[in-house]
Every structure is written in C-alpha cells, then in structure tokens.
Amino acid sequence: MAVINRIAGFAEEMAGWRHHLHRHPELCLECHETAAFVVDRLRTFGITEIHPGIATSGVVAVIEGQGDGPVTGLRADMDALPMQEETGADWASTVPGRMHACGHDGHISMLLGAAKYLAETRRFKGRVVLIFQPAEETIGGGRIMVEEGIMERFGIQEVYALHTDPFGALGEFRTTPGPIMAAADEFRLTVKGQGGHAAYPQTCRDPMPAAFAIGQALQTVVSRNTDPLAALVVSLTMIHGGSASNIIPEAVTMGGTVRSLTPEVRDMAQTRITDIVTSVAAGYGVEGILEYERNYPPTINHAEQTRFAADIAREVSPLVIDDLPPEMGAEDFSYMLQARPGAFLFLGQGHGPSVHHPAFDFNDAAAPIGASFFARLIEQRHAL
Ligand SMILES: [Zn+2]
Ligand SMILES: [Zn+2]
Numbered sequence: 001m002a003v004i005n006r007i008a009g010f011a012e013e014m015a016g017w018r019h020h021l022h023r024h025p026e027l028c029l030e031c032h033e034t035a036a037f038v039v040d041r042l043r044t045f046g047i048t049e050i051h052p053g054i055a056t057s058g059v060v061a062v063i064e065g066q067g068d069g070p071v072t073g074l075r076a077d078m079d080a081l082p083m084q085e086e087t088g089a090d091w092a093s094t095v096p097g098r099m100h101a102c103g104h105d106g107h108i109s110m111l112l113g114a115a116k117y118l119a120e121t122r123r124f125k126g127r128v129v130l131i132f133q134p135a136e137e138t139i140g141g142g143r144i145m146v147e148e149g150i151m152e153r154f155g156i157q158e159v160y161a162l163h164t165d166p167f168g169a170l171g172e173f174r175t176t177p178g179p180i181m182a183a184a185d186e187f188r189l190t191v192k193g194q195g196g197h198a199a200y201p202q203t204c205r206d207p208m209p210a211a212f213a214i215g216q217a218l219q220t221v222v223s224r225n226t227d228p229l230a231a232l233v234v235s236l237t238m239i240h241g242g243s244a245s246n247i248i249p250e251a252v253t254m255g256g257t258v259r260s261l262t263p264e265v266r267d268m269a270q271t272r273i274t275d276i277v278t279s280v281a282a283g284y285g286v287e288g289i290l291e292y293e294r295n296y297p298p299t300i301n302h303a304e305q306t307r308f309a310a311d312i313a314r315e316v317s318p319l320v321i322d323d324l325p326p327e328m329g330a331e332d333f334s335y336m337l338q339a340r341p342g343a344f345l346f347l348g349q350g351h352g353p354s355v356h357h358p359a360f361d362f363n364d365a366a367a368p369i370g371a372s373f374f375a376r377l378i379e380q381r382h383a384l
Helices: 005-007 011-022 032-044 102-121 142-147 206-223 264-282 303-316 333-339 364-381
Strands: 049-054 058-064 071-077 125-131 158-165 179-182 184-192 232-241 251-260 287-294 299-301 342-347
Touching: 005 011, 005 102, 005 142, 005 364, 011 032, 011 102, 011 264, 032 049, 032 058, 032 102, 032 125, 049 342, 058 102, 058 142, 071 102, 071 142, 071 333, 071 364, 102 125, 102 364, 125 142, 142 333, 142 342, 158 303, 158 333, 158 364, 184 206, 184 264, 206 232, 206 251, 206 264, 232 303, 251 264, 299 303, 299 342, 303 342, 303 364, 333 342, 342 364
Parallel strands: 071 125, 071 158, 158 342
Antiparallel strands: 049 058, 058 125, 179 299, 184 251, 184 287, 232 251
16 A cells, blocks of 8 residues: 555645645744634634644644544644745745745645545544644744643644655655654853953953863763763854954853753753853853753654554555664654654655755655555554
C-alpha cells in the first residue's frame, strides 16, 4: 500500500489550500487569517467540534469515530518567518518581509487533507484531535497550548507530528526513538568594568581582556566538560563593546546559543557557563552578569509510539529511516511530547534549498504522502 487513493484524488485541492496559505503568511501568535481558513475548511468537511482561540490563534478540532476508543492528537504548526521570499513562485508571499520558509503551510495542508479523508470515511473508533498551533518559530505556541490544558480538556492520549525535510528524498520518512531534536537555550552576558582613557589603563577596570578570556573559556564547556559521545553546541554569536580607539568601555556584552539533547548535558552546560562567566570575570577584577534563558526542551520521541509510527510510514512509503541521528535544531512539539507519548517524524520533500532559506518552498508532491501517513496512523491505532 502507498498513498491512499482517495487522498491522491484531492492532491490538487490540498496544493490549492497550501498556495493560498503561502500567499498570506502570518507570524508568531497572530495567525488569525490562517486559523480562519483552517476553520472554514474543517466546516466544509463536516467537522462540527471546532475550538478556535487557543494560544491566541490556535485551533483544536475533534473528529468523532465509531464508538469508544483511543484519543490521538495530530499536530500542524501554522506560523511563517520574518524574511523576504525569493522563490519566484506564482503563489509567492504577498506580504513583504514575510514568508512560509519552514513549510508550515504544507503542514497545514497535510493535516487538512487527513482531516478531510477521516471526516469522510470515519473508519476508526475513538476520536482524532486536530491541533493547529501558532508560534512554533518564536515563543512556543505548542507550550502555550499544553499550558492552556488541551491534553486534559480533549483527553488526548498520544500525539504525532510531521515536519517537512528538504534534506530527505521525496517521501522519505526519518525518525528515531529518543532525542530527535535539541534543546535550544540562549544566554546574554555583560562584563562590567570601569571605563576611562585608553592611555591610562591603570585607572580603569578594562572589561575587554575579561571578555576575551570568557569567550575562550566558554569553548571548553564542549571540549573539556562534555562526554565526547554526547552532543552539545555552545556558540558564542555576539560580542559588542567600545566606541573609539582611545576609550576603555564600561562594559562588553556578549551572547549565544546552547543546544543539547539530554536534561543532564543541558544542566551541566548551564552550570559551567554560569561558573565561567562569574569566576573568570572576578579573576580579572570585573563583574560578569549572566542572563540564561531556557527555551524549547529537547524533542524526545517515545520508543513504542515511534516504532508504531515507523511501521505506518512503511505502509505509505518505501523510504523509512527509523534510527536517524538527532539534529541540533529545535521544535516546540517537544512540549507536547513531554505531556503525552508520541513521535515526531521528518518527511522528505526532495532535495532543495534548506528550510529558513529565501528560496525554500514546500513540495506539494509530499502532501498526499503526509496526509496518508496521518490517516493510516489513525485507522491502525483506532482500528474498528
Ligand atoms: Zn522553522
Ligand atoms: Zn518548522
């Protein structure tokens, strides 16, 4: 079995939805027109239980199957990115400086495609909960939806999501049990000294040498404190200070990102960075002030649900990798996987520009494959 025939039959309609969404990208929590479009489509499929306005512009909808059974959540993210599109596509963004460069338009079309099929056929028991979330790229709309209680409110027992993947062949599913994407934390630090005339350093407390030393010492968190077989990225990406060649500045500010795959390595990195900033600065007679912000946790797939999802993927596609090495990007579906067991899978769309590149565009040929995956997953997990 491959793509479900009925879904292949409305592939063009799915592409049409996607092109509409692509023309009208929205950012962060403010995905109101996108949500209205989703609600309209769901209504035309005969879905009546629709809850808009969760996490500002998120939408949750329920498709009732035949009789009691499991409750499974399927998630699509809806937000675009603040960047100028350069695809030249007929359906290119109509909003300057804004585009769907991460394929979330395609994620919506795939989940709508599955919803249309499942609402039409209802060959399953229990309930399917469709989750359309905003703000994946920014502040974690997935987290907000979990905090607003969607898991309890809709009785969700398991959750699944797909993300388009320009690094994979068309129709290639890639996943793994355990960590699949990283935690993404960020830090900003200020090295505070005392400024003055650059010709009289003895009258100042120069923050510059301390900043260099902190920058060097931060490199040792990965090379000296982390198990060589574990994964950690510490990237110092910003350094700002000074205004003229004859002035020692009062302060230097720096910042960067920390990516990790396990809670242990994540904790260790934060502790080491805190110690380095405060004690190296103290050694240089200046003050190191650190702001450390924990953002998305690692995306950790649950073993049983991942095995099951990979089996479903094999029904839909001959190309399935179920032992993918984890990636150091991040995903706010991680919060849903903290709340409920489930799995996150990449779906290859054929090689092309990377996500977050101005020439990236979702490949509509992948949509029937993704929609069939969601539909088969429900028909198997909720078999009558
Ligand atoms: Zn993205
Ligand atoms: Zn994305």
